[in-house]
Amino acid sequence: MFANNILFVNVSKTPNVKVIVQNLFSYKGIKPTYQIQSDEDAICQLPQMLSHIGPSPILLILDDVWFGSEFLLEKFKFNIPNYKILVTSRTAFPRFKHTYNLKQLNDVDAMTLFYHSAFLQDESSYIPEEDIKKIVRGCGGFPLVLKMIGGSLCGQHAVVWHSRLLKWSEGHFFFNSDTELLPHLQKSLEFPDDKIIIKECFMDLGSFHAEQRISAAILIDMWAELYELDEDGIHSIANLQELTIRNLANLEMTRKDASEVKSYYNEDFVTQHNILRELALHQSSQEPIGQRKRLIMNISGSNLPKWWMEQKQQPINARLLSISTDESFLGSWCNIQAPKVEVLVLNFQTKNYTLPEFVEKANELKVLIVSNCGFFHAEIKNFQLLWSLPNLKRIRLEKISISSLCKTLVPLKSLRKISLFMCNIGTTFENCTIQGSYALPNLKEINIDYCNDLVELPVGLCDIVRLKKLYITNCHKLSILPKGIGKLVNLEVLRIRSCTDLSELPESIRSLHKLSILDISDCLSISKLPKYIGELCNLKVLNMKGCLRLCNPLPESTIDLKQLMIVVCDEERAKLWEPIKDVLTKLNIEVAKKDINLNWLLK
Template sequence: MTVASVKREALEASFLALYDAIKEVNDHHLMFKALVDIRSTLDCIKPLIKETAEDKKESDFPDDELHHFRLQMEEGIELIQKCSKVVPLSTSDTNKLGHLCKSLQRLLDILKVRSIRDVKKTLVMVKNIETKVQQIDLNFGVQSSSSEGIKGWCAIPEPPPLVVGLEGPLKELKMKLFSDKISMLVVTAPGGCGKTTLAIKFCQDGEVRDKFKNNIFFVTVSKKPNLNLIVEELYQSKSSQVPDFPNEVTAVDWLHKFLNQTEQNPLLLVLDDVWSESESLLEMFDEWKMPNCKVLVTSRFAFPRFGSPYNLDSLSDEEAMALFNHSAYLENISSHVPEDLARQVVKHCKGFPLAITVVGRSLCGQPIEIWKKRLSEWSKGSSILDSDHDLLTCLQSSLDALEKQSITIKECFLDLGSFPEDQRIPATILIDIWGESHKLDVDWLCIANLYELTNRNLANLIVTRKDPREVDGYYTEHFVTLHDILRELAIYQSSVESVEQRKRLIIDISGDNFPEWWTEQKCQPINAHLLSISTDGDFKSKWPNMQLPQAKVLILNFQSKKYALPKFVEKMVKLKVLIITKYGLLPAELENFPLLGSLLHLKRIRFERISIPSISKSPVLLESLEKISLFMCKIGQAFSNCSVRLVDLLPNVVEMNIDYCSDLVELPAMLCELISLKKLSITNSHKLSALPEEIGKLVNLVVLRLRSCTDLTELPDSTQSLINLTSLDISDCFSIKDLPQHIGGMRSLETLNMRQCSRLQELPASVVDLEQLREVICDEETSVLWEPFLSVLKDIHVRLVKDDMNLNWLHKFPT
């Protein structure tokens, strides 16, 4: 026996003694998490330790590490024996158990790596032997008797024991891939949603097997694909001689040859777990487009350039329940877990298969009290991501890949956790936040980041009415939705550091129950750059104090009929963005409005469903404010009987957006005093019937958008004075009968959107003076009005547009 063998057997002996010690610990002490973790880790190590002790080869396990682990185990035996007799455990003993657990976990990791390495070496040896045998067979004219090749090379993996919720997607996949129009289809969803399981079930389906016979190949690509290895495995799977690949170009050639050798049957190739780094691989298949070859791709990335992806949805409530019952072993007749308790747990998993499986396994066999404790922790703000390391790792890998591409886009994703669960997020809010937080100073760049997140299944950008060619900067009809598990991921990532050091501080208050750290803190400054506070309809408390000297963004989400701004707002001296959203049907009254007067750096304000008080009652000077947005607000009384000049309160506003403000009947003339305005957008305000003649004073106006103001009958003649206006949008203003006679005075006008202006009968002759006009957006009816002028305005492009309304998402998100 070698010296190494003796040392390995000594390690095994120490391990077995420790294993026996933990087995003797009674169930009462196993309520302590550290002891449970140690027992679980030891169960995993046991077979690997046995393999190590029985290994006859010379070990590459360093002697000092063997000695270190053996000493740790011997000390651990004494520690566990001591802890099994003491209740409660001292802090010192708890810490020692934690250190022991970490040491055992490190040993487990080392043994796993050695085991995997040895398996890989064996596979390489088998592969080489197989290649040699095939070469001998070929030399002697012997044909292999196996038509399917060696089991394991590109073989279809086994599905999970229970598969739910895939019947519909399976039918849709067959319909798409059996079509002659599609050669490659990408199945996309966040990690852990069941994409791979769907691909496996597709390969095992009877109709699919009848169509593709033995030409079904399943290749796992992963983050760092090796094209040579993929092609080698494909050839191995057909019991063919493995070609030699001196370079990747040669591998590509052999791959093309392989896909063309389909004999009389078509070929199905599944590329599982494809990451963005492998886009060039998909590009090859897209270019080849072989009629007899179908490629099914599973990925967290949508890869929209290769056609419309298939988005895999979350499980329904009943499907989620079936999967949970299986994972938690509740189908066992001896289970005493009440169904309503199980349903409460499942509700927190949000239809996410991996979360359901992980949580189910973690609760399997646990007493009812543990189930209730878990629910209690979640209701108090603990994350479901704490339930299992695998769930967090699966989702975290998507963020890691995102960070490699752009740290800014990752930061944008983390900001999405600042909004309430199950609510759509207006893209215009994100434009305001990201413009100041991440220096994204043009709106379209923010939208581009949202498309990036959508392509990676980290968000979902929805456009309620769209023409893909229309890029005039109007993003009020763009919304973002976020799967609840991904929202938890964003919040979890933002909460890793201590409260004082977090970059984002996200607070969700139920009733009047403030977080303990807030009520107990002794006025210590918090360094967060973004603060988000959400309260429900039962919130009535006064705000505790808080110091946020670095905060640039404040997001307040609430549901009550009256809402008071927190007193600490006036001390947020660096605040640049204020977002206040009332959820519910009716606008709410906002109190403490004058506090905003102390915010010397405030640049952007957005109010949603807020009743704006008369500015005469509480005039507030906002000298730095550049942009104000009012959505579904009550503003009819804000400017009535006003003795204060608006321009004195808002001297530097350059952009104003008023959307869905139903009580706006006539635009107040005092708004036309804001001569610094460059963008004025009044949209979906259906009672607005008139604009003041004074609107011509807004000589710096570049964009005037009056979209969907259905009662507006005309534009004042003074609009001819808007000599810097480049974009005019009067689309869906059904009541406008005439354009101003001297509209040609808008000499800078480049874009005019007048679709669905059905009452317009003719255009004024002065349109021929619009020498800079390049694009007119119309429907078929209004486009006819331009025909008499096209011989003069030769540089104009009249573009026909049909509305594409997307309302399917509305039922999912309560107002």
């Protein structure tokens, strides 16, 4: 009936009318008449967009509307023919005429879902059926609970099932509200001692907004420092897989070729149901504020917590501190003492943001994540506070205008990794007087992703001679790499993925004798490999999947790539390698399958 005119919006616990409308415009590819400055502007322009996609019937789905947000629904009501609104919520709104109350799952459906979640076979189950029925009845017909409890018991011995049942045999569990649901969900957080770190990882996910797509790379950075997990992320991804199995989170992984399976997770994301985030927050808030090892704060407007504003304030002992502010936050920070903070997560929505003053004295800080959740790029002030931090190793900036940072660029001599996601870079670094080798002397890794205005890589980057990994992905306007890239003599991994305007690799790449992985996949404009590519004497993996213009014969020097083990390409490019396979005895040609995957699309 509605064909392509179904508009889906996740409203969530903290709705933002302006962002919702902006996303609706983006969804249909329509530009607003003028820039949306306020909620009133947004609502005024929405009928224009709805009329534009008519006159066919239109269905607007407002999903996950929380109690107290029903006033929003009136804003989206317009006198437009064949325009309908469907609302989903945990709370019934009596003021609306048509309400359909979803029932809890019946016994048959509940049992089916539980069997699926626990990976049980109907006929060959080794668990007594009576135990299964008792556990399913205890789940009260709630799909989320059935999935979580089933996942937590998956693969466990029958004795464990019966033991768990005895612990839960105080009574039957039925839930009429979130407050009754949370205590029951805690039962799915029972981990053996050797897996207690997985519970810690679960609670760390509460540092981010509910339903937010959390980059796996962020979590790898956090957990490498908090729990000393490997920097390549293998153990972190394994923990996320376990959380996914237990239905405590959802890990979305892109298909990987052989060169990426154990090393490249920048395109993978984690999501978490908002009830599960509430569970994580509940678990993290059981101790007094000063004693919590993770402190997660949500600030609305200028309403700072009372404890923060007290004059005789005791230091907080948290190792992980997450502060989220909304678009009405005034930027007035009260000073706190956070001497033990190792990971600081700052989520905000304003166009101008000031780093809190207490950062300057956070001497144990190792990871800084600054994430702009608003619609426009943001300017950051107080960046110079970071220069005195002796242990800061990792910085990730999301949707930030880097030009504001260049004016106050300071030496970060302990920094080992910097990640820029959806940032405005442009020609920012052209007028910087500070040399990269001086400002970032120990930098080992750079990630630049979805920076759509990046045209040319800064020349000064080539002076950071300790750099080992350089990732530039989805920067479609990038057209040239600096000629001096050959000075990065310690570079081991170079990934230039999906940079569609990049036409060639500089010949100086021949000097990268430690390079083991070269990834130019989906660089559509590259038509040839460097003439002296054979001098990459340690190259083991070459990914040229999606390089559709690369049809010239391979350079003669490719026969000198004696260490080359894997080439990833399509069928046409595979033919280019056939003549030299007999010479390169270690070589395996991996023909990439077409992977139509839209997981990378941002919500």
